[in-house]
Amino acid sequence: MNNEEKKKESFDSFDQKLAAFEKRVNASKNKAHTEISDNNSELWRIVFRAGVELFSGFAVGVAIGFGLDYWLSTKPWCMIVFSILGMAAGVLNVWRIVKPSDISTK
Amino acid sequence: MAGQTIDALGQFKLHPLFGEFGKSIGFSQSELMMIIATVLIPVLVCLGMRRKAIVPDRFQAATEMCYEFVHDMSLSTLGPAGKGFFPFIFSLFFFILTGNYLGLLPFSFAFTSHIVVTVTLALLVFIMAIIVSFKYQGLKFFAHFMPEGAPVAMAPLLVPIEILSYLSRPVSLSIRLFANMVAGHVMLIMFAAFTIMLASSFLGVAIGGFLGIFPIALNIALIALELLVGALQAYVFAILSCMYLREAIGH
Numbered sequence: 318m319n320n321e322e323k324k325k326e327s328f329d330s331f332d333q334k335l336a337a338f339e340k341r342v343n344a345s346k347n348k349a350h351t352e353i354s355d356n357n358s359e360l361w362r363i364v365f366r367a368g369v370e371l372f373s374g375f376a377v378g379v380a381i382g383f384g385l386d387y388w389l390s391t392k393p394w395c396m397i398v399f400s401i402l403g404m405a406a407g408v409l410n411v412w413r414i415v416k417p418s419d420i421s422t423k
Numbered sequence: 424m425a426g427q428t429i430d431a432l433g434q435f436k437l438h439p440l441f442g443e444f445g446k447s448i449g450f451s452q453s454e455l456m457m458i459i460a461t462v463l464i465p466v467l468v469c470l471g472m473r474r475k476a477i478v479p480d481r482f483q484a485a486t487e488m489c490y491e492f493v494h495d496m497s498l499s500t501l502g503p504a505g506k507g508f509f510p511f512i513f514s515l516f517f518f519i520l521t522g523n524y525l526g527l528l529p530f531s532f533a534f535t536s537h538i539v540v541t542v543t544l545a546l547l548v549f550i551m552a553i554i555v556s557f558k559y560q561g562l563k564f565f566a567h568f569m570p571e572g573a574p575v576a577m578a579p580l581l582v583p584i585e586i587l588s589y590l591s592r593p594v595s596l597s598i599r600l601f602a603n604m605v606a607g608h609v610m611l612i613m614f615a616a617f618t619i620m621l622a623s624s625f626l627g628v629a630i631g632g633f634l635g636i637f638p639i640a641l642n643i644a645l646i647a648l649e650l651l652v653g654a655l656q657a658y659v660f661a662i663l664s665c666m667y668l669r670e671a672i673g674h
Contacts, residue, residue, distance in 0.1 A: 362655070366599065373595035378587055399587075406587035410595070 363414065370410035378403015429616045431609045435536055452532040453540070460521040460534075464514070489517070493661070500665040504672050508665075511551075515544065516661040523604065523653030527646060535656075536604035541597035548664045549593040556671035567670075596663055603656050607649045614638040614645065 382399030386392045437451035445451070471486030479487060493513045497505040505512075519535055526533020534540050556564045568585040569578060618635035622628050 362659075366595075366659075369595045369599045369602070370591070373591040373598055374588060377591040377594055381587070381590075399583075402583050403587050403591075405584045406591055409584060409588045410591060 367411045367414055370414065371407040374405075374407025374410050375400065375403045378406060429613055429620075431612050431616075434532075434608060434612055435605070453534040453537060456522065456525055456532050456534045457540075460518055460525060463521055463525075464517045493517075496662060497665055500662065501669050501672065505665075508668055512661050512665060515548070515664060516657050519544070519600065519660055520654060520657035523657060524650070526604065526608065527649055527653070533604050533608060535600055536608055538597060538601045541601045542593065544600075544660070545593035545597040548596065548667060552664075552667045552671040555668060559672050592667065596660065600656050600660055603652050607645070607652055611642060611645055611649070614642045 378399045378401070379396065381403075382396035385395035385399065389395065437453055439445040440450055440452060440455055468486055468490075471482045474480070474483060476483060490513070493516050494509055497509045497512045499505075501508055522533060522535040522540075525531050526536065553564075568582050568589070570581060570585065573581055615638070617638040621631040621635040621638070624631050626634065
């Protein structure tokens, strides 16, 4: 009994030591995964991501507009409306990436 | 590749394998690499955990690190519900990672450089997120398309924008992975072609061949960059899937 308790205790302290060691060695592990770092080398990643988001919103808008035009034969009205909405959606996507964290809007 | 033109995109062409059989079912090198990746991951994980030592050797430590990395990622973004999604995120992450890395080997093929594959993966995540959000939130899912606090008069403008923004997610998810892989492989083959063009140019093999060392040196650096990009893109794909799923679970 006593022996087992001792064993458990030693295991616990081992876990604590391991956690402390990992914290020391691998500091990046403790960072939250979602936060955007302001590290300069990661900046191009965010820029590229923002560009793709901007483009994809527009692409979806054009695709939907084209599809609706084709379906309803209302050329070119749906295309015009939905590409503008798509651009707005792209800007919204970029805003969600770059918005400061202390602003709570969606 | 020899000659004066650079055929940068020819490497992404699909060729049917295994003669008539492969032709009839459309089995190309892309499918072969996918099967290799799918087999490789469980085999490596099982081999790594074969000994189950308390003090792991290098192979086991690497396997545990991979496991814990994805485990931490899914738990820190998804909370307690992340345990259920962890197998999905794990297979997604390592399928893409293995695909990216297998594509860097000579004579192999990077299946993640085809938009069909990345769109399928992104749609898988997208449809799964929709199903999950219906399960967790029911019809309140549609309330997400109207931003809180916005005046109702603005709804005809805001709701379509929100819907388009939501629909653009799988597009951006797939284009990012696909574009990164294509750009990397095109750059690799461009610099490889420079070496051959230099050696066969008017400079002759002696001078041109010597100058050809520089594109090769650049290519070595590019391979290192590709290793980084491959891991990064797999990570980005996995983390964004986690974030979409978190939003689906949310509230």
